[in-house]
Amino acid sequence: MQLFLQQSVNGLLLGGMFALISIGLSLMFGIMKVANFAYGALYMLGGYAAFWASNLLGVPNWVAILVAFAAAFMMGALMEGLGFAKFRGNEEATLIFGLGVALIARGGAVLAWGSQSRFIPFSFNTYRIGGLVLPAARIWACVASLAIVAGVYFVVNRTAWGRIIRAVSDNAERARLVGFNTRLHYLLTAGLATGLAGTASVLLIPVFSLSPAVDDSALYTAMAVVILGGLGSIPGCIVGGLVLGIVTAFAFGYLPSPIAPAIPLLLLILTLAFKPDGLFGSAERAV
């Protein structure tokens, strides 16, 4: 029972953090219809921007988070401007472009900064309630995750700018004809999406630490969450994150550790094979 409760809590917390990792990717899918294979790389670079700002300039942590957002925002916008805009509608070219950027960033990061793990000094306690272990770093990451996902949902669905980007997403040609600067809005959306990845990266440094290798795990986690939750659906991010988090936590809690990592992978592969619209996606979307 104790194990069950602990793994439930771990799963929920992990799920919240997974949602945080994937919100930017989900936004890119939903609005820009782009599968950005460099998402993990930008996530990692955002983390490093914060790390160096904190380490070299000694800025407070909240400033470091802003630095990460700004750095990742600019890189995302740059990728949109130089690449995705050019290859829009060509899925293969988009995929390859992202992959190329990711390889350069990954190799470059190891060459420039080494492959050791880095930390930013956050001071977090670990709470214990009746035998349950609750690390504050994870709780705060989850709170931030919920706030960010809710914020993105609000911006996309309830604000004037959200309406514009939805219009651009729906039919860029028409949006341009009625006078919207679609290029600018694409740049802003791409920047916002990767900026959120950078932010997530910093918030999760106390949990997962920071090294060039986080790009793969971030990309992969984000892709898995986005697929499980239904491509491009913002609330789906939370759903996908929680499903993946809980499945992962229980697999690791109850199965021998060499086998446990297979379970989330199986979940994803079966979802892809049988319900590619996501676990709760409707059949109508496929039409």
Next chain:
Amino acid sequence: MISDGTRDFPRIVNLDRLGIAALAIGLAVAPLVLSNTYQLNVLVLMVINAILATGLAIVVRAGRLSLAQATFGGIGGYTTGVMTTKFSIAFWLALPAGALLAAAIGVLLGLTSLRLRGFYFAIATFTFSQLAIVVLRAWTPVTGGMSGMFGLPHPTGFLGFDFSDPRQYYYLVLAVLLVAELVYYACSVSTAFGRGLTVLGEDEVLATTLGVPATRYRLLAFALSSGIGGIGGSFNAHFIQGVSPADIAPIVSVFVVIMVLAGGAKTVVGPILGAIILTAVPELLRASAQWSMVFYGIFLLLYVYLFRDGLLPVLKSACHRVAGNRTINGSSPKTATVLPASLGAAKAAPRPDKAPKSPNGESIISFDRVGCSFGALQVLRDIDWSVKSGCINGLIGPNGAGKTTFFNVLNGVTPASEGTVLWQGTRVVPVPNEMVRRGMSRTFQHARVFENHTVAASILMAAEFSKREVSNSHLKWLIAFFNLQDAALLPGRALTHYERRLTSIAMAMASNPAVLLLDEPLAGLDDTETRQLSRMIATLQQETGNTILMIEHKLSEVMELCEALTVLDHGQIIASGAPRDVAKNPAVIEAYLGNE
């Protein structure tokens, strides 16, 4: 007329052969020039990469980007590794077992490709390769876990060969590469299977509609591709005498993808070229793993910005420029398909084949209470209908009435949710390629043609894919009938809208169908073209005696052409019969003009 364009082909073919000969000689003499152990090791690695890349190119050709080729290599390597060390089975017996296992698992992965494409499929293969790593790590007693297996034996020598010598090993894998390359050649342009696979990768819907059996072809492609991968992996494992989970890391698969794309996925020797360049350059630069990664990344960006068809076509056109060959009609030589002599030479005046008739006098195709719905949305309901044989039938109705779905149910693109489809009075479950074989073909609202294949080649392929008896005279007649002589050697992407439309109809007619379905053939044409094409459709029906069913919005043409008319509204038939009677029907008038 047609034969004019073929004049400058021989020289181009010669240059191709020259290039392949140079590559073959280069590969054959390389170990004589580069002879120290390090260089020989790099050469062997290069050829093994070329084997993996050549295998992968088969599925890339079929339109799927797989991120699991190194995993299939790993399956091969682990299988032969376990069999030779744990069970003392000879390498040469273990090798086919590894290849078969890789092929079988490849087919399983291929099954997901039937539904998934692009990004989704890439992620599925990526997940699969992660899963393989987890399994191999966890299964320690057999696979050696994290550290893998080591001390694998070299393949046993025969005929005086000793495969512990890297130079002899090089020639061994080179021979394997040659076999892999021949298989790939059969999967590209030299067989009906290869041509079918190629167009499947370019336009799945059109290929299937013309008769390519997508499922079977794609699964076979996966079996061959992963089987070749498994063989490459075995030879790698028994060369470096070890295999570990690091060999199948996703990044290795990504490198293989880059080799295929960089060399030219649509070319026959491109993958080999890609493997050579991308193995040799990091070695020449003495690059670390990180620098190699950066180099591969830069290479990908160059690829995506500068040479999207791969390096080989770039190299080729440069050679052609040096040799003074001009490209054909502004298209690159690789895409222009030589018009076979059988089509080019005009002996007798070409004549169309007569369309086959329904044997027992039954209506050729009919619906019995057919319905079709997507989730809660019912597009067609309770349709009882049969075509009037040997004339032009019209299918009209307001936008969204369900006309295209009607076609999709007829040829099996969309299955009917209720009711039955009857072909010559017998119940059938339509599947696109089977319906073509039976004698029904169709066109699409947006004129679909093969962008990279010439009009003549597309018509020939359409006849071939249908697997129906069609005379050469019929195909020649089609080109003349649709006035496509001048465009015959142009690739699809160079055609005007009108030519695309004509080509798409000619392709559908290439199987000499008993029933031809035309989805808005006159859409987007100007007045002159509309008049020309509607006259052609009428003549086409008279000359071949086939049955035509056309969806069309241009009502004056419909009234003139059709002998029988069916009107669809909100998924139901609201009127049918002779055009003149239908036009007077109050329900039809209401559907078109609205209720005042």
